[in-house]
Each structure stands twice: as C-alpha cells, then as structure tokens.
Amino acid sequence: MSTRIAFLKGHGTENDFVIVPDPENAIDLPPAAVAALCDRRAGIGGDGLLHVVRSAAHPEAKELAAEAEWFMDYRNSDGSIAEMCGNGVRVFARYLQRAGHVAEGDIAVATRGGVKTVHLAKDGDVTVGMGRARLPEGDVTVSVGERSWPARNVNMGNPHAVAFVDDLADAGDLLSPPPFSPATAYPDGVNVEFVIDRGPRHVAMRVHERGSGETRSCGTGACAVAVATARRDGAEPAVTGTPATYTVDVPGGRLVITERPDGEIEMTGPAVIVAEGEIDAEWLAGVVG
Numbered sequence: 387m388s389t390r391i392a393f394l395k396g397h398g399t400e401n402d403f404v405i406v407p408d409p410e411n412a413i414d415l416p417p418a419a420v421a422a423l424c425d426r427r428a429g430i431g432g433d434g435l436l437h438v439v440r441s442a443a444h445p446e447a448k449e450l451a452a453e454a455e456w457f458m459d460y461r462n463s464d465g466s467i468a469e470m471c472g473n474g475v476r477v478f479a480r481y482l483q484r485a486g487h488v489a490e491g492d493i494a495v496a497t498r499g500g501v502k503t504v505h506l507a508k509d510g511d512v513t514v515g516m517g518r519a520r521l522p523e524g525d526v527t528v529s530v531g532e533r534s535w536p537a538r539n540v541n542m543g544n545p546h547a548v549a550f551v552d553d554l555a556d557a558g559d560l561l562s563p564p565p566f567s568p569a570t571a572y573p574d575g576v577n578v579e580f581v582i583d584r585g586p587r588h589v590a591m592r593v594h595e596r597g598s599g600e601t602r603s604c605g606t607g608a609c610a611v612a613v614a615t616a617r618r619d620g621a622e623p624a625v626t627g628t629p630a631t632y633t634v635d636v637p638g639g640r641l642v643i644t645e646r647p648d649g650e651i652e653m654t655g656p657a658v659i660v661a662e663g664e665i666d667a668e669w670l671a672g673v674v675g
C-alpha cells in the first residue's frame with residue numbers, strides 16, 4: 387500500500403496554491419515534485435505551492451523561530467523559489483487557523499522576505515503587513531511583441547516591473563515572460579504588471595509572474611502597483627504624512643492596499659481553503675524519477 391501525503395487547495399483572489407502541511411520538514415519537495423503537483427492536468431494544479439513547516443525545522447528559517455513558529459516555504463509552479471508571496475501568506479495563515487495551529491487575531495509568519503504579521507478575523511478578509519517597498523533607481527522597459535513601455539522598478543521582497551498601459555489587452559496573451567531591458571535590471575527574473583486606471587485611487591492590473599506565467603492575481607504585484615501608481619500620482623505618504631489607499635482590481639477579484647507614512651504597506655483581501663485530500667507518495671516519487 388502506498389503512503390499518502392496530506393494536501394489542501396486554497397486561493398486568494400484566485401491566485402491558487404497547493405498547500406502541503408509538513409511541520410517537521412520531513413517531505414522531500416524538489417522542483418520536479420512541485421512542478422508535478424502544480425500541473426493543472428497531470429497534477430493537482432496551482433500557481434504555486436505553500437510548504438507549511440515549523441520555522442525551527444527549516445534551515446532557512448531556524449533563526450526566525452523565536453519570532454514566528456511557522457515558515458512559509460513558498461515555491462512557484464515551475465518549482466523555483468521566491469522570496470515572498472502576498473496572496474500565499476494570507477492563504478497560509480487561513481490554513482493555520484483552520485488546522486487549529488493559530489487563533490484569530492495577529493499571527494507572525496516567517497517567509498524568505500522576513501517575518502510578516504497577518505491579521506485573521508474569524509471569517510472574511512485577511513490583512514497582511516507586507517513591509518516597505520524599495521524603488522531601485524534606473525529606467526526599465528518591458529515589451530510585448532513590437533510594443534514597449536517604460537516600467538517602474540519596485541521591490542516588495544521580490545522583483546516587479548510595473549507598466550502603465552492604455553488597455554489591459556495591450557499585454558496580449560502573456561504566454562511567455564515579457565522581455566525587459568536593461569538585462570541587468572533583474573538578474574533573477576521579474577514579475578511584470580500591466581496597469582490601467584479605473585478611477586481615483588483605483589486601478590486594474592494583469593500580471594505575468596516569474597516562475598508561474600500569467601496568474602489571476604499577485605499580492606506582491608498589487609502592492610508594487612499601488613506604490614508605483616501613488617508615486618505617479620504624486621502621493622508619497624512619507625512626505626505628506628497621509629496614508630495612501632489604492633483599490634487594485636485583478637482578474638480574480640479585488641485587493642485593497644494602504645501605504646502608511648512610515649512606509650509600511652498593508653494588503654487586505656480574501657483567503658479561502660477549498661478542498662483537502664491526499665497525494666499518492668508513490669506517484670510523486672515516480673514523477674520525480
């Protein structure tokens with residue numbers, strides 16, 4: 387009889403994740419295993435995978451264990467590692483609540499982008515403190531086919547290029563990563579957001595995620611978009627002393643993002659667990675080879 391591995395499936399604004407609870411870090415998840423699990427036809431399907439591990443049991447998070455009991459070992463659907471996932475961390479917290487590992491209120495989650503505070507109500511939306519944005523200097527351009535746009539370089543722990551376009555359809559089918567220049571701007575690749583205005587402090591975006599392709603939402607991307615739009619609008623909370631709140635529509639829903647005068651960014655949106663089941667460990671071992 388084959389061993390079975392528990393999993394859950396969840397999403398935040400339709401940015402969907404395979405969740406693998408593994409408190410003691412006992413499950414081997416090489417990139418090929420992650421890619422197989424995230425495969426929408428031959429696997430479970432997801433934009434990424436949330437490996438749920440106690441910080442003390444993970445070499446990358448051990449030193450954060452005193453601050454945060456749980457580590458979000460996030461992987462993109464191609465198996466690559468990313469520093470942070472804003473929708474993922476809200477879904478991760480929702481899972482911890484459902485599993486009885488945490489109660490309502492504020493909880494700390496360790497990520498490769500540092501410890502994040504997530505506010506969990508019993509039901510409803512989940513808010514996460516995303517930290518501060520960094521805005522590296524220098525002009526960046528992104529392209530789709532023959533068209534190019536200037537983009538704002540925003541780092542939310544992970545890299546983003548934010549381009550304002552006339553129409554979200556201008557981004558085309560986004561079946562491959564939009565090329566960018568200069569090549570030195572993003573040595574580890576980049577998430578690219580295409581943005582249009584919808585109204586005062588209200589925008590809509592599409593995103594091509596590094597390691598996952600076009601997704602229906604990206605939390606770090608929505609924060610990057612909010613910050614880039616605020617700067618374009620001349621809103622700089624650190625200078626004005628007034629928080630700036632932007633509504634960001636994504637294909638899978640809506641996120642609300644506030645940048646405070648101290649630079650800290652909060653993002654609020656839904657986080658839902660939709661299913662749970664078991665992975666056949668023999669199948670997984672077979673696909674990894």
Ligand SMILES: N[C@@H](CCC[C@H](N)C(=O)O)C(=O)O
Pocket residue numbers: 401434462467468469470471472473474544545577595596597598603604605606607
């Ligand atoms: N969907 C995520 C971002 C996931 C990581 C990204 N693809 C990267 O490689 O940086 C989010 O909600 O932030």
